[in-house]
Amino acid sequence: MISLHNVSKSFTGVPVIQSISLSIARGDIHGIIGASGSGKSTLLRLMNLLETPDAGDVEVNGQKLTALNTKQLRQARKSIGMIFQHFNLVANKTVYENVVVALELAKYPKAELRKRVMDCLQFVGLESFQAKYPAQLSGGQKQRVAIARALANHPHVLLCDEPTSSLDPHTTAEILRVLADINQRLGVTIVLVSHEMDVIKSICNRVTVLTDGTIHDTVAITPRGIQETVNTAVHLVERLKEDGDRDA
Ligand SMILES: Nc1ncnc2c1ncn2[C@@H]1O[C@H](COP(=O)(O)OP(=O)(O)OP(=O)(O)O)[C@@H](O)[C@H]1O
Numbered sequence: 001m002i003s004l005h006n007v008s009k010s011f012t013g014v015p016v017i018q019s020i021s022l023s024i025a026r027g028d029i030h031g032i033i034g035a036s037g038s039g040k041s042t043l044l045r046l047m048n049l050l051e052t053p054d055a056g057d058v059e060v061n062g063q064k065l066t067a068l069n070t071k072q073l074r075q076a077r078k079s080i081g082m083i084f085q086h087f088n089l090v091a092n093k094t095v096y097e098n099v100v101v102a103l104e105l106a107k108y109p110k111a112e113l114r115k116r117v118m119d120c121l122q123f124v125g126l127e128s129f130q131a132k133y134p135a136q137l138s139g140g141q142k143q144r145v146a147i148a149r150a151l152a153n154h155p156h157v158l159l160c161d162e163p164t165s166s167l168d169p170h171t172t173a174e175i176l177r178v179l180a181d182i183n184q185r186l187g188v189t190i191v192l193v194s195h196e197m198d199v200i201k202s203i204c205n206r207v208t209v210l211t212d213g214t215i216h217d218t219v220a221i222t223p224r225g226i227q228e229t230v231n232t233a234v235h236l237v238e239r240l241k242e243d244g245d246r247d248a
Contacts, residue, residue, distance in 0.1 A: 001189045002157065005055030007046055009039075016042050018213045019056070024206070026156075029183050029190045029223070031200035034210030042064035042157050043210065047191060048080045049073060051214070061156050077081045078106050080189075081150030085162035087142040091136040095121065096130040102152040108122040124178060138170035147178055158182060160192045164199055176203050176226045202226045205245050 002024040007019040016039045024030045032040045032100050046058060047052040049065050056064045063076050099117045108116065121127045125142035134142055143163060150158055160179065164172040180203050182188045194200050200207055203223050209216040 001028070001058075001061060002030075002047055002191065003059040004043075004046065005057045005059075007051055007053045007058060009042055009046060016213050018044065018054075020215055021056075021214075022208060022215065022218065023121075024189065026189055027183070028206055029180070029192060031204035031205060031207040033197065033200050034216075036195065038210040038211055039159050039213040042197075042213075044161055044193045045214070047157075047159055048077055048082060049077070050082075059061060065108075078153040079156045080159060081155035082159040083143065083146045083150050083163050085165045087146045087166075088143055089145055089149075091134050092182060093133075095126060095129065095132050095134075095137070098134070098145055099149045099152055102149045106108065106153050107246045108153070116152060117148075117244045120146075120151050121222060123151065123182075124148045138171070138176055139167050143167065143171075143175050144178065147175075147182070147187070151182065155188060157189045159189070160190060162193055162195070164210065165196070166192070171243060172199065173202075173226050180226065183201060185246055198227075220231070 004022045006021055007017060008015065008019050017145055022045065032043060035038050042051055046053055047057060047060065053066065058229045060076065061079060065073060065076055068076060090101065095119055098119055100113055103113050103116060118127055121130060124147050126141060126144050126148065129137065129141065137145065162234065164175050167175060176199065179190060179192070183190050192200065192204060201221065201224055203226065204221060205223055206218060206220050208218045
């Protein structure tokens with residue numbers, strides 16, 4: 001589904017990704033983990049050519065992206081959704097408008113716009129929030145809108161760059177559940193960059209460990225499932241007591 005062949009990328013002469021080859025199979029939830037600065041985000045952004053490789057080839061869904069012209073690449077990107085740590089919503093657009101923009105940019109048939117937006121919002125459980133603005137939403141709700149927007153054009157692949165890093169554990173579990181659902185119900189291949197081992201272990205079936213822009217290893221794991229978390233005040237106090245982090 002996604003193949004990188006000897007891909008390299010430098011910034012201002014400093015190598016950040018060094019001749020990486022990696023294959024991600026259709027239907028996988030593939031994690032990328034590594035220390036800060038190891039190149040995780042850059043590797044992910046090379047998969048949809050948000051970063052252009054200095055060398056090597058990137059193939060997604062049978063198409064060699066590195067061989068396409070600008071127009072062809074724009075077309076190919078419709079089938080590659082992406083979400084980010086800080087959601088990247090347009091602040092002065094409503095939830096509905098944030099999703100419809102993705103469809104309009106992709107020249108989706110006008111008559112089908114409304115239905116498609118509402119289907120996507122329903123999938124993430126936010127159809128009743130369509131008229132709200134991002135500032136009126138919680139972090140988890142904002143990420144759901146971003147997911148709805150990423151799903152709008154029926155992608156085959158969803159690239160997720162630290163999608164839960166701004167969220168509390170309870171909301172993290174909710175968003176991971178949505179991602180697992182997208183993978184299972186819609187058959188979307190997911191690549192998930194995270195520095196949190198718990199996040200990676202909960203839903204990924206393969207994991208690449210990056211170190212200094214090279215692959216240390218890629219291993220198969222059994223996702224252990226999304227841990228239920230509770231965020232009531234009582235539960236939070238209990239957690240503090242467990243950690244011994246309270247006034248004596
Ligand atoms: N556009 C850019 N221009 C210059 N340097 C960049 C750029 N993007 C990334 N880098 C550098 O490349 C290296 C890898 O960055 P990257 O964001 O891919 O790492 P990361 O593993 O995702 O880090 P983190 O976990 O801290 O987000 C870092 O040293 C970073 O400063």
